[in-house]
Every structure is written in structure tokens, then in C-alpha cells.
Amino acid sequence: MNIITIAWIVLPFFLGFVIYLCPRFDRSLALVTSLASAAYAVLLFTQPIPVALQLLDHFGVTLIADSLSGFFILTNALVTMAVLFYCWQSGKSAFFYAQATILHGSVNAAFVCSDFISLYVALEVLSIAAFLLIAYPRTDRSIWVALRYLFVSNTAMLFYLVGAVLVYQTHHSFSFAGLQDAPIEAVALLFLGLLVKGGIFVSGLWLPLTHSESETPVSALLSGVVVKAGVYPLLRCALVLEEFDPIVRLFGVGTALLGVGYAVFEKDTKRMLAFHTVSQLGFILAAPVVGGFYALTHGLVKSALFLIAGALPSRNFKELQHRPIHTPIWIALVMASFSISGFPMLSGFGAKVLTMKSLAPWQPMAMNLAALGTAISFAKFIFLPHKSQESASVKPGFWAAVILLIGGLLIANVVYFEAYTLANIAKPLAIIGLGWVAYFAIFRRTTVKLPRVLEEFDHLIGVMSLMLILLFWMVWA
Amino acid sequence: MLEACVFATILCGFFGIVLKQNLVMKIISMDVMSTGVVAYYVLIASRNGLFTPILSDVNRGAYADPVPQAVILTAIVIGFSIQALMLVGVMKLARDNPTLESSEIEKGNTP
Structure with missing residues (x-):
């Protein structure tokens, strides 16, 4: 099972680059990756115990795949498959399919990670691939929307990195479990990164413009799976560590009401x-x-x-x-x-x-x-x-x-x-x-028209500092 | 003391992103911020020793923790590629928005 897991993680990245080399088979290769993910997810559901992998040492890469990740992986496989069917005859270039495959792979990787640095790498690869997909039409608007997305997510990930090293400092390990008695500021910084990436609460207000101004298949991909790469680690943290469960639930309620209020x-x-x-x-x-x-x-x-x-x-x-x-x-x-x-x-x-x-x-x-x-x-x-x-x-x-x-x-x-x-x-x-x-x-x-002030670029970045204070206070209390 | 300087760098970068109008300046501010983060990793790696962690016969005393250094190397590469990508995007935007003021671009490109 361990070998299958690693092969399955590597496959999309490998095929993504193969697509560049043999552009003629772009769609079929992309479809193969999503089928492989679907098969792997089904395999996960049949496993009695979760697959846990620890590469190198306690500070190395740790992966956990259980039925929770199985659900997320299956979502990823089905949505990617549907998007591929949708684009099958649309004459998109091999570049599009290569990026979609790499995006698929990085989302998959994010769904099995169980340490903060592998997650960081997965999330950053994901933002690059998503940037290229959003900017695919090459119009001014699409480039601006993509740039804004990459900017916001990269700034959030810088905060996240600081949080990750603080966790390392206390435990000499980056694993999720290390959050246990990490300093409060570490938790606040890590959560800020994940909240922004996952589009949660006020810090997720970059999401409406990005998802609505992308092309149809790209919006489907982004809304269907990509944001969940930020949500999954939050779920994982809440499940591993009891004390963060109320915080995650509170953000759940807040963001559910906020989103509906706008909608x-x-x-x-x-x-x-x-x-x-x-x-x-x-x-x-x-x-x-x-x-x-x-x-x-x-x-x-x-x-x-x-x-x-x-x-x-x-x-x-x-x-x-x-x-x-x-x-x-x-x-x-x-x-x-x-x-x-x-x-x-x-x-x-x-x-x-x-x-x-x-x-x-x-x-x-x-x-x-x-x-x-x-x-x-x-x-x-x-x-x-x-x-x-x-x-x-x-x-x-x-x-x-x-x-x-x-x-x-x-x-x-x-x-x-x-x-x-x-x-x-x-x-x-x-x-x-x-x-x-x-x-x-x-x-x-x-005919009420809600103001869009909070969706402006500068405010998106500024809100991060406010969220950081809020999170700090929440973890502290 | 060093830690305070590192955090000051991160904050300077962050405020630069918010306060600067020009898109290129914003990207440079982000670079300043990531420099601060890199410095913080290096600082934490050197808590227990300063020597480069290279295996050799001579024992040169306490060496720096290699893990944060290895991790931040990955992060530097990622950060650099993201910046390259952003600058390409800005180049494309610059054709129609020569001033590159983010508020102007935003006004023109939001429905």
C-alpha cells in the first residue's frame, strides 16, 4: 500500500510533464490521472486501517491517508474528470491539460499530507498551477484576477511559514500533532495561512471575484476542489487536536452565515x-x-x-x-x-x-x-x-x-x-x-447592493493582519 | 535583538504591500517580507551552533540545525518562481496600464 501511495502521488506530476512532451495524448493522459485517483480513493475506503507513511525521520515527510482523505481524493478525481469531459472538444492546448494535471496532483498531495512543510509545498504548487489556469485566456482581466489570487495566497503562505518554523522550534518536527503545545502565535499564524488559502470567513473574500471571473471549467475546478486543499488541513487539525475543534467550528458557523448573507x-x-x-x-x-x-x-x-x-x-x-x-x-x-x-x-x-x-x-x-x-x-x-x-x-x-x-x-x-x-x-x-x-x-x-469594499486588493491584505489578531486572541482565550 | 530585526523586516514588507500603490513596488515588498521569513529560519537553525552542518572527520563543535535550512531552501525556490511568474503577469498588464497603479487596474478590471 505504501508503494501504491507514493506512485499515486508522483503519477500526476510525471504525466503532467509527459503531456508537454507528447501533446497529442494530452486529454487521455489527464484522464488517466483522474481515473488513477478515483481508483486509489476506492482502495482507501476498503483499507481497515489508515495508511501512515513516515519518510526519512521525525522531521521528514509524513503522510496519512484514511477515509477522510478518501472522500476528498474522490471529489478531486470526479471533478477533474468532469472538467476534462467538458473541455474535451473545446480545442484547449496541451498547456491547459498539463496545468490541470499538475493542479490535480498538488491537490491530491495536499489531501494526504500530515506535516506542515509538505503541505506548504503542495499548496504553493497548487497556487502556481491555479494561477496559470486562471490566466489561460491571456486577457487583461484574467491576468489581473490571477495575479491578485497568487499575491494574496503567497502573502498568507509567508505568515504560514513563520508559524511552521515556530512549531519546529518546540518539537523538532513539522507534523500536525506538533501543534499540541506549540506557542499561541504559531497556531495563529498557521491558521491564518490556511484560512486565507481555504477561503474561510472575512479572509476568504478574495474567492468570489476569482471564482466568478475565471472561465467556466476553471471555476468548476477551483470551487469544486482547489479551495478544499486549504480546508482539509483545518479539519485534520481539529480531529487530531481536541482543543482546536471549537475554533474550527466557530469559523465554520461564521463563514456559513457570511457567505449566505452575501449570496x-x-x-x-x-x-x-x-x-x-x-x-x-x-x-x-x-x-x-x-x-x-x-x-x-x-x-x-x-x-x-x-x-x-x-x-x-x-x-x-x-x-x-x-x-x-x-x-x-x-x-x-x-x-x-x-x-x-x-x-x-x-x-x-x-x-x-x-x-x-x-x-x-x-x-x-x-x-x-x-x-x-x-x-x-x-x-x-x-x-x-x-x-x-x-x-x-x-x-x-x-x-x-x-x-x-x-x-x-x-x-x-x-x-x-x-x-x-x-x-x-x-x-x-x-x-x-x-x-x-x-x-x-x-x-x-x-435591489439591495452590498458594498464590495472588503473585496478590494489592499483590504484583502490588510484584513490578514486583523484576522491574525483575532486568531491570536481566540487561541489565547 | 536579531529576532526583533527579523520581525521588523517582515512587518516592513507587509506594510509595503498594503501602502505602496505601484504593482512592482508591491511585489518588491513581498520579496522583502519573504527575505525576513528566510532570515528567521536561518536564525532558528543557528540557535544551537553556527558551523555548517557538513559531515567530516574533524569535529568543529556545535553545528547549525540542517532541517530548517533545507526547508527554507525549498521555500526560497518556490518564492523565487512565484515572483518570476508575477513579474511576467505585471509585464503583460503594463502594456495597457503603463502606470501600474493597482487601484487603477482594479477599477478597470472588476465588473
């Missing part, structure tokens, strides 16, 4: 989806024990939604009200929206029930509010007009990708089929019903 007032489809990524990451963090399954369903549904949003005739909800969309696309859109709102039959339901069950006593109130917000904002998608005669103008690979993702959502139901009890079913239905009523009564007509 209900948003008038642009892709921006609304991006804000929902922020809020759904909060759901993942709110219950660290079951975060893996939530991450899987969210990854599938969010990438499906981004791909579908790319096929809609407009990005503005006001215009979409007057331009009927093709019925099959509408059905896919409604299925994905139902899953994310937690409607039974789709695995979003099971994930929500499981999360709600594992909440701490003080959380349910806030999380129900966030779920209500989700139902309100996705009512905007569900109640769009549709028409069957309209000629479909979607990319050739669109249906293969969407069917893969939504099929995955249906199949993932088996993970937690015990969720189907009457009480469990009634609650999400009530929330969704209430959300729709609220949508028609209030939010359909509102």
Missing part, C-alpha cells in the same frame, strides 16, 4: 455560486468529523452548477427572468439546486443531515439559518422560466460532465442512507418551503 442579495449567477462556496465551506468546517462526505457532495454539486451556469444565456438573474432556458439544462440546474438545498433523493440531503447531527449544542440555530439562506438563494435558479423548443447550444462535452456529476450525487446517497427517516425528511422540506416563501415575499423584489 441572497447577489444578482449575478456566478458570483452567487462563488459566495455559496464560501458558505458551504463553513458547513464542512462546522462538523469536522463528517466534513469529508459534505466536501464530496459539495464538490460534485458546485462544479456541476458552475458548468451549468456557463451554459445559461446570461449571467444576470434579471435578464434570465425574461430569457427562457432550454428545458434539459433547466432540469439539471434544478437537480443540482435541490441537492445543495438539502432536498431528499440527492446526496446533499444525507450530507446535511449528517452534519446537523454532529453539531455542537450551540451551533444548530446558526446552521439552520444558513440552510434557510441556501434555500432562498437557490430559489432564484429553480424558478427561472424554461422552454423546450429553444435550440440547445451547449458544448459537446457538457452533458457527459453534468451527467457524471449528478450521477455521482445520486450514487453518493448510499454513504448515509440511514438519513431517510420521516423526521429527517420533514425538516429540510420545511426549510426549503420557508426559503421559497421568503424568496417570493422579500428577496425577489429587493
Whole structure:
């Protein structure tokens, strides 16, 4: 198993460079890597004990792969596969596929790391690959968005590095467990890096612009898996060390409410989806024990939604009200929206029930509010007009990708089929019903435009210092 | 004392990123900040000794901890490649925004 793990980590990087050498096989090679990841994730679920690897010595590279990482790896494999199907006929160059493969590999590596330096390397490789993918169209706007992304994440990672060396100083080891009695400032600095990278709470406000202004397949990749590379280590820390569990949960609640608060007032489809990524990451963090399954369903549904949003005739909800969309696309859109709102039959339901069950006593109130917000904002998608005669103008690979993702959502139901009890079913239905009523009564007509001050570049960097103080205070208290 | 200087470097870099308007200056500030971080690693490595950790027959006394040095070497390489990438991006942006003021670029490129 150890050899398989190492071979699986190396494979995407190796094939990524092979793609440069043989550009003719770019798509098939990229597909091979994602299939390998899917196979590895399935293999992980069958392992009775977690795979733990320690290379060199106690200060060397440590890896841990268990079912939590299995869920994240499976998400990565499926989303990458769907994006490859989507791009299959789009005539993208070998460069795009090589970067996508390397991105896939670095996200995989981040999902099995269990020490801070391997994680640092994985996250930095990931930002470089993501930068190149965002800047792929070479327009001024895409370059600026990519530059802003790289700048913010690199600054955060510098803080992270200082935190990592402080952990090393106390234990002579970089492993996650070393956080135990590390100084408070080390914890605050490391968490700051991960929060920014994972798009959590106020420090995650770089995310909406980046995810909404990228190309459709790239947004799907970014929202589906890339941000989770920052969230996974937070989950891991919360699981390894009891005392950080409340902090992670608190950030989960905060970011769930913040994201939803922005999303209900948003008038642009892709921006609304991006804000929902922020809020759904909060759901993942709110219950660290079951975060893996939530991450899987969210990854599938969010990438499906981004791909579908790319096929809609407009990005503005006001215009979409007057331009009927093709019925099959509408059905896919409604299925994905139902899953994310937690409607039974789709695995979003099971994930929500499981999360709600594992909440701490003080959380349910806030999380129900966030779920209500989700139902309100996705009512905007569900109640769009549709028409069957309209000629479909979607990319050739669109249906293969969407069917893969939504099929995955249906199949993932088996993970937690015990969720189907009457009480469990009634609650999400009530929330969704209430959300729709609220949508028609209030939010359909509102024209509130929330200020975007916090999304400006300088403020994004400045907020890091405030977050650092907040984190320091939280760990200290 | 040295530690204070190192942190002052990191903070100078950070404030430079926030306060400087020009994009190239921001990138240079980030470089200053990462220099501070590198210096901090070197400082921590030398807590127990100063000699270069190279295996030899002669015992030259307490040597520096090789692990932080090895780690920061990786980080330097990564930081340098990221900076190169950013500067290429800035070069491309400079064609249409010759002043490279980040607030102007931002105004022109946010929907």
C-alpha cells in the first residue's frame, strides 16, 4: 500500500510533464490521472486501517491517508474528470491539460499530507498551477484576477511559514500533532495561512471575484476542489487536536452565515455560486468529523452548477427572468439546486443531515439559518422560466460532465442512507418551503447592493493582519 | 535583538504591500517580507551552533540545525518562481496600464 501511495502521488506530476512532451495524448493522459485517483480513493475506503507513511525521520515527510482523505481524493478525481469531459472538444492546448494535471496532483498531495512543510509545498504548487489556469485566456482581466489570487495566497503562505518554523522550534518536527503545545502565535499564524488559502470567513473574500471571473471549467475546478486543499488541513487539525475543534467550528458557523448573507442579495449567477462556496465551506468546517462526505457532495454539486451556469444565456438573474432556458439544462440546474438545498433523493440531503447531527449544542440555530439562506438563494435558479423548443447550444462535452456529476450525487446517497427517516425528511422540506416563501415575499423584489469594499486588493491584505489578531486572541482565550 | 530585526523586516514588507500603490513596488515588498521569513529560519537553525552542518572527520563543535535550512531552501525556490511568474503577469498588464497603479487596474478590471 505504501508503494501504491507514493506512485499515486508522483503519477500526476510525471504525466503532467509527459503531456508537454507528447501533446497529442494530452486529454487521455489527464484522464488517466483522474481515473488513477478515483481508483486509489476506492482502495482507501476498503483499507481497515489508515495508511501512515513516515519518510526519512521525525522531521521528514509524513503522510496519512484514511477515509477522510478518501472522500476528498474522490471529489478531486470526479471533478477533474468532469472538467476534462467538458473541455474535451473545446480545442484547449496541451498547456491547459498539463496545468490541470499538475493542479490535480498538488491537490491530491495536499489531501494526504500530515506535516506542515509538505503541505506548504503542495499548496504553493497548487497556487502556481491555479494561477496559470486562471490566466489561460491571456486577457487583461484574467491576468489581473490571477495575479491578485497568487499575491494574496503567497502573502498568507509567508505568515504560514513563520508559524511552521515556530512549531519546529518546540518539537523538532513539522507534523500536525506538533501543534499540541506549540506557542499561541504559531497556531495563529498557521491558521491564518490556511484560512486565507481555504477561503474561510472575512479572509476568504478574495474567492468570489476569482471564482466568478475565471472561465467556466476553471471555476468548476477551483470551487469544486482547489479551495478544499486549504480546508482539509483545518479539519485534520481539529480531529487530531481536541482543543482546536471549537475554533474550527466557530469559523465554520461564521463563514456559513457570511457567505449566505452575501449570496441572497447577489444578482449575478456566478458570483452567487462563488459566495455559496464560501458558505458551504463553513458547513464542512462546522462538523469536522463528517466534513469529508459534505466536501464530496459539495464538490460534485458546485462544479456541476458552475458548468451549468456557463451554459445559461446570461449571467444576470434579471435578464434570465425574461430569457427562457432550454428545458434539459433547466432540469439539471434544478437537480443540482435541490441537492445543495438539502432536498431528499440527492446526496446533499444525507450530507446535511449528517452534519446537523454532529453539531455542537450551540451551533444548530446558526446552521439552520444558513440552510434557510441556501434555500432562498437557490430559489432564484429553480424558478427561472424554461422552454423546450429553444435550440440547445451547449458544448459537446457538457452533458457527459453534468451527467457524471449528478450521477455521482445520486450514487453518493448510499454513504448515509440511514438519513431517510420521516423526521429527517420533514425538516429540510420545511426549510426549503420557508426559503421559497421568503424568496417570493422579500428577496425577489429587493435591489439591495452590498458594498464590495472588503473585496478590494489592499483590504484583502490588510484584513490578514486583523484576522491574525483575532486568531491570536481566540487561541489565547 | 536579531529576532526583533527579523520581525521588523517582515512587518516592513507587509506594510509595503498594503501602502505602496505601484504593482512592482508591491511585489518588491513581498520579496522583502519573504527575505525576513528566510532570515528567521536561518536564525532558528543557528540557535544551537553556527558551523555548517557538513559531515567530516574533524569535529568543529556545535553545528547549525540542517532541517530548517533545507526547508527554507525549498521555500526560497518556490518564492523565487512565484515572483518570476508575477513579474511576467505585471509585464503583460503594463502594456495597457503603463502606470501600474493597482487601484487603477482594479477599477478597470472588476465588473
